[in-house]
Amino acid sequence: MMTRVDPTLKAAQDAQARPHAVVVGAGLGGLAAAMRLGAKGYRVTVIDRLDSLGGRGSCLHRxxxxxxxxxxxxxxxxxxxxxxxxxxxxxxxxVDLRPLTPFYEIRWPDGSRFTAQQDTDAMRAEVSRLSPDDAAGYDRFLRDSEARYEFGFEDLGRRSMHRLGDLLKVLPRFAMLRADRSVHAHAAKRFRDPRLRMAFSFHPLFIGGDPFHVTSMYILVSHLEKAFGVHYAIGGVAAIADAMGRVIESQGGLMRLGCEVDEILVRDGRAQGVRLATKETVEADVVVSNADSGHTYDHLLRNRPRRRWTTRKLKRTRWSMSLFVWYFGTRGTANMWGDVGHHTILNGPRYKGLVRDIFIKGRLAEDMSLYVHRPSRTDPGVAPEGGDTFYALSPVPHLGHDDPVDWASEGDTYRKRVQAVLEDQLLPGLGAHLTASEVFTPDTFRDRYLSPYGTGFSIEPRILQSAWFRPHNVSEEAKGLYLVGAGTHPGAGLPGVISSAEVLGKLVPDAAAVNAR
Structure with a gap:
């Protein structure tokens, strides 16, 4: 997909007179940044090495x-x-956005289940069903979650945190909210039942964080779910990405897909454009990188001395885990597995021990926990008639640990182990109905998305790797260089990467101001 504009048209000539912004990467953060810049009057070019929009939010057809x-x-x-x-x-x-009810179901090896939903009374009843003594703790947890949402998301998450003074001003609030406590430690303060401690602490795994070490500010997710619900876009997140692309095109923006940016060009201390892998240069007044922050600094700026995000610092950084994802289709199953909804979380026999194996020890455990996505329950268009489309996701160690997993030899064995768990605990008889199949390993995340160590979510959101401590939205390495996406502030997850572009919009001057220079 490449937009071509007739240079003889007056609109095209007007567009050429506008300041030029280049966005590296067509993930959701990059597309949101392009939309914000287009609204500020820039002529925008988005460049991505993949052949479709959305980055990790893209899709495959099989x-x-x-x-x-x-x-x-x-x-x-x-x-x-x-x-x-x-x-x-x-x-x-x-975009056709559909609210989901219930949100998801959590299952444990002992056969117990927990159904997450938006209604507070229904959630309180679920908590009481598992552990009557924890109902009051649930109410307290909700209040805790809302307070952290107001501060962590609506305040810090929607403004730049690149000045040390901004951090110093909010430290008392961090202390009052016990940001030093982990998500799991906070859940343990409110719930006695270990199943409920898991149900209200696992959310950081969806943004690459270890629940036993990530700051308790991230319990704000429970408030997000309650206040705004959980939704699914018909056509998947790829449909949102395509809609973003149409907005960018309507603003006169250009998408160049199948083109890899090899270097950000810096002259006289200012980002001046990019050089592609083909050696072509694209000049720009503003450069925005939606590439992983580690890749941005360690590769795209490899020929520049760096003051903060040096190779040494990046090697000392704690990175998120990676993911093993098995995408598979089935035939003749539309009326099977009736109790399996859109989102299901299957817990293995261990919680803390498994998380420790993934994040700290960096070893592939014998047991596993799985997130299972069955979009065909909501969106029939994802599968042929009578069939289903699934993916099963298992958190696994990234490739940066000592003695990393050799996925070239282990991948098929692990996929069979995932299938065995699914057939035993969720989808009996699965093997007889399988059709299409695709596997993503940490190697895929490294090679497809240029993600350091094949991580699933860039830098882990620990307290000393969040806010001011995270790579800033405005780079200190070159004027006119900005960062968006999971590896910068405020962090991973769709709300985070979209908010990173909102922060960008507050930092980048209007195009008229650039023209006036």
Whole structure:
């Protein structure tokens, strides 16, 4: 996909007179940044090495199945609505977003289950069903979650944190909210039942964080779910990415897909454009990188001395885990497995021990926990008639640990282990109905997305790797260089990467101001 504009048209000539912004990467953060810049009057070019929009939110088509490759849950839809409104558009006219009820089901090896949903009374009843003594703790946890949402998301998450002074001003609030305590430690303060401690602490895994070490600020997710619901976009997140592309095109933007940026060009201390792998240069007044922050600094700026994000510092950084994802289709199953909904979480026999193996020891454990996505329950178009489309996701160690997993030899064995767990605990008889199949390992994340160590979510969101401590949205390495996406502030997850572009919009001067220089 490449937009071509007739240079003889007056609109095209006017566009050429506008300041030029180059966005490296067509993930959701990069596309949101392009929309914000287009709304500020820039002529925008988005460059991505893949052949479709969306980055990790893109999709694959196999034998009539559409596999959503990355994020599947849309929370805080107002960040999208506000983004569209900034561009003079209406999100709900471009994207068919469906609320899910229930949100997801959590299952444990002992046969117990927990159904997460938006209604507070129903959630309180679920808590009481598992552990009557924990109902009061649930109410306290909700209040804790809302307080952290107001501070962590609506305040810190929607403004730049690149100045040390901004951090110093909020330290008392961090202390009051016990940001030093982990998500799991906070859940343990409110719930006695270990199943409920898991149910209200696992969310950081969806953004690459170890629940036993990530700051308790991330319990804000429970408030997000309650206040705004959990949604699914018909057509998957790829449909949102395609809608973003159409907005960018309507602003006169250009998408260059199948083109890899090899270097960000810096002259006289200012980002001046990019050089492609083909040696072509693209000049720009502003450069925005939606590539992983580690790749941005260690590769795209490899020929520049760096003051903060040096190779040594990046090697000392704690990175998120990686993912093993099995995408598979089935035939003749539309009326099977009736109790399996859109989202299911299957817990293995261990919680803390498994997380420790993944994040700390860096070893592939014998047991596993799985997140299972069955979008065909909501979106029949993802599969041929009578069939289903699934993916099963297992958190696994990234490739940066000592003695990393050799996925070339282990991948098929691990896929069979995943299938065995599914057949035993969720989808009996699965093997007889399998059709299409695709596997992503940490090697895929490294090679497809240029993700350091094959991580699934870039830098882990620990307290000393969040806010000011995280790579900033405005780079200190070159003027005119900005970062968006999971590896910068505020962090991973759809609300985070879309908010990173909102922060960008507050940092980049309007195009008129650039023209006046």
């Amino acid at each position: 034998d009539g199945h559409r596999f959503d490759l990355g994020p599947t849950i849309v929370t805080v839809p107002q960040v999208f609505r506000e983004l569209w409104a900034a561009c003079g558009r209406e999100f709900d006219k471009d």
